[in-house]
Amino acid sequence: MLKIKNLRKTFGNNTILKSIDLDVNKKDVVMIIGPSGSGKTTLLRCINLLAHADSGILNFDDEVYELDKVTKKDSLKIRKRTGFVFQSFNLFRNKTALQNVTEGLIVARKMSKEKANEIGKESLDKVGLSQRYDYYPHELSGGQQQRVAIARAIATKPELILFDEPTSALDPELTHEVLSVIQDLAAEGMTMIIVTHEMEFAKKIGTKIVFMDQGEIIEANDVTTFFNHPKENRTKQFLQSINQNKTV
Amino acid sequence: MLKIKNLRKTFGNNTILKSIDLDVNKKDVVMIIGPSGSGKTTLLRCINLLAHADSGILNFDDEVYELDKVTKKDSLKIRKRTGFVFQSFNLFRNKTALQNVTEGLIVARKMSKEKANEIGKESLDKVGLSQRYDYYPHELSGGQQQRVAIARAIATKPELILFDEPTSALDPELTHEVLSVIQDLAAEGMTMIIVTHEMEFAKKIGTKIVFMDQGEIIEANDVTTFFNHPKENRTKQFLQSINQNKTV
């Protein structure tokens, strides 16, 4: 459903993404892993056009966009079909947890307030926040904020959700819960791209692993092949460090 | 070196911390774990007086503070002896990575600019940011920001460092690196309190584990006892969920 070709992104003189190609099929759960600063967030931002790529082509279903020439209308169209969970959450500071979730439903999707509240509460319940509907972001703990961000993205039931480290602020129990939420979504046929540092998580629900380093996709493969038979040296090295962490 | 007695903290009608007692000895590495929203961040904030506890007594070395009556001077004194890594980083937005680290050295510790820069660069190098001295926070990736925050806290060489989920935004490789930085600090005799969701990490460098839930310390023990012979049911349940995550 999503095809990226030759995406390039620079900041000033630094090339942050060098000729990225990525194929995502319907119902795929693509896990992007890679060291800090390798460009994972930037890639997600380029996909839903929050960042302007310098060049590249994006196929979304059968629509083709040249990434250096997207119009406002294109952006709006793509964004209505995608959800995004920011690494830094970016909750609306002037809205309660529930309002954060319903805002998009009411305004962008023209849903009635009652219906939106219903869905909003449902989404918040899913991520274990039934006690926090009326809290403002600054009154929420880090993990609670992250969960509101997740609830906000899944409430609109988009065709594609981009998650940027969705469990970074969560404890193991909750990670487990969120994981099952994402698994449910996967079961419902949602396509997802998930940036994560949690390999267990990646292994568990990913259908495909993409390993990035220094703005490049080093290796992309299905989960088992990736973890059991990595091809590139850089990948091996990365996987090794994970095991190192584990040994007490 | 640090002793907390009967710390209570409320927000409005909600009691967030209920009668917390905590003992930290010199060179201890206390790991605080617990579900999202259990009050871990709030506890750290109460310790270095960013949050005003409603009641409680704090012993810092031999000085005794009543937490509901601390003066500005007390705060300054305690804060000069502690470091803090925020869950949301809180980098100075108008300063580069290096300036973020040197600011406290130059201003609060009256260090010369050259000396501060030297130490600042050293600290940033330690967390793998030698390429990013002159980047502003908004130009850094999530993991890079988190590492600047860590570098900033350790640069001042305080007696006690409070870390709030210091590896949440880091990939396994970097987690490993930061881990070794913290291990080095521990080896140098630094006392630390670390909030974390990474059990491997906790096991590896903690000397003591504190498990919190709903504003209470459920169980506090040395690492091996805690993980191998948990006493409370709540603890057992929590540990179980961790293992659940692991099984693919």
Place this chain on the structure above:
Amino acid sequence: TAKQSNDMDLLRQIQEKGELVIATEGTWAPWTYHNQDDQLVGFDVELGKLIADKLGVEAVFVEAEWDSLFAGLDAGRYDLVINGVEITDERKEKYDFTEPYAYIKTAIIVENSNDSIHSFEDLEGKQTANTLASTYATLAESYGANPTGVDDLSQTMELVLSGRVDATLNAEVSYYDYIKEHPNASIKIAALTTDASFVSIPLRKNENTESLMNEINKIIMELKESGELSELSNQYFGVDLVNQ
């Protein structure tokens, strides 16, 4: 500016300083204004200089907005205000006035084509405009007109010309001065007051000003008798406003 203590005779203070501080607007031709070379001139200014001369001191002029003249006089910043001030009963309660040194008649000025106003009685129900610092509003009101005020004379003329008001009340001499600058302006005098009002110099009401008052009165009489004042009037107004 004058610095003075309140408990000393004003005339003596002036003589000791060797200067007479006179406040005036400097923006009201031909009484007090700046000529093309930017020098402060006008009937009032010349009078001030003559008075200072006769007192044997130097005239120092200070210029400010109209109401500030009196605030400064009250505060003791200035010795005198010479600014074509008309004597009224109400003002007499505040200040002591010297001998009048001129008289003026108030004119009703209308647009040339205006046919409805021929006397003050015709002002009934009409819209008039006048400068704020004047007594014209009271006068117009007393004839049943509806007065509005603006800051200066030119504005009142604009209002008449653009038809926003029916008439403006102003000093007859001001009208002539305006016409001198704008010979083609489509305005005319519709009526004149029969009784002239008198122009004088106000002094603070207290015993310290008594000797100065006497001195100035003497000087004004002298200037009137010698014809110097009439000469000045002719020079600035083109008519003799000193002797009725």
Place this chain on the structure above:
Amino acid sequence: MNERLIEILIDSFWKIVVPGLTMTIPLTIISFSIAILLALFIAMMQMTNNKILNQIARFYVWIIRGTPLLVQLYVIFYGLPNLGILIDPFPAAVIVFALNTGAYDSETIRAAIEAIPKGQLEAGYCVGMTTPQIMIRIVLPQALRIAFPSLSNSLISLVKDTSLASNITILEMLMATQRIIARTYEPFALYCEVGLIYLIICTVLTKLQHKLESTFKLEY
């Protein structure tokens, strides 16, 4: 203070307050309401990517901030009649005060919008909202809170600036005062009196400002 002065002050109180109620206050309220709408509009124009709208907005702000209010009143009231446009004093004053305050306020609002982290806008995009929707529901509520004290400044200034309307024949409080001064020659006392009346009006506004500020307190 002598008896005469007290009598004058008492006598003049209503003569000053009445034009305050019938002119100064309505003129301020109407002009300010229009000004805020205008300012929002201009701030938006300055922030779009459309170069032409940009230039128009900048030009407007430049001309209006660059010239004295008095001159603007002159142009509208005494200048336009030359082009055959004769506007009554009150609407002319509203036009000028709204245009003037709007230009200043647009800068304040623009600055406040720029102070909102970009993440707020981006989060709005990501739930499918359009830029105007995000502005109205997310960014402006936060920005206006930041701009609020400065906008209060401009409202409170406007209360007093309306006195310039006397230049176009509008009888407001200061003109009423000056009329009394012209008769009584008591500028200092009367200016203090009118100052006190202004103070009463502005006290109400300041109280309102503080009230609204704490009601809409934003924390982050």
Place this chain on the structure above:
Amino acid sequence: MNERLIEILIDSFWKIVVPGLTMTIPLTIISFSIAILLALFIAMMQMTNNKILNQIARFYVWIIRGTPLLVQLYVIFYGLPNLGILIDPFPAAVIVFALNTGAYDSETIRAAIEAIPKGQLEAGYCVGMTTPQIMIRIVLPQALRIAFPSLSNSLISLVKDTSLASNITILEMLMATQRIIARTYEPFALYCEVGLIYLIICTVLTKLQHKLESTFKLEY
């Protein structure tokens, strides 16, 4: 336009510009510099926990914003002499304009400081800085950037408000213009001319504002 008018306008140009250079501009610059310092100070006072300092700052802002500039000039220049305090026109004007602008600007600066996330302050505390140190090095640099357009507003307003100094015998541009009007009876043309000269001064300031704004652009 006829020849006479053109001649008048040319002739008056320097007569207006000179007091602009010798009075309007110096008066503005000096008063504004003091005002900004004062405003910073007052904003801080309003934000400390010290109730007394708080009240003093609030009182100052309330009184100054609540009363017209004209009345303030009167009190300092014509009122104080009754208490034996006689201040020369220029220093009196500086005092009044600085006090006045300072009150307004303090509200703007306070709002801008409140717009900075608390985390910035807390991070400062955690590296051992004192509140004033954090203010000067972390919070104010960010806050002033937010306040900047509103502070420009107040500077540009001040340029024109200095014309009120004519009430205390200071010859500035507007008074110079009015002198010429008194002789020539050409208010409209001359007000447009002085408006243009103000516009030139303000254009320089606006350009400077935009330049500094983009130099100190803050992103987050």
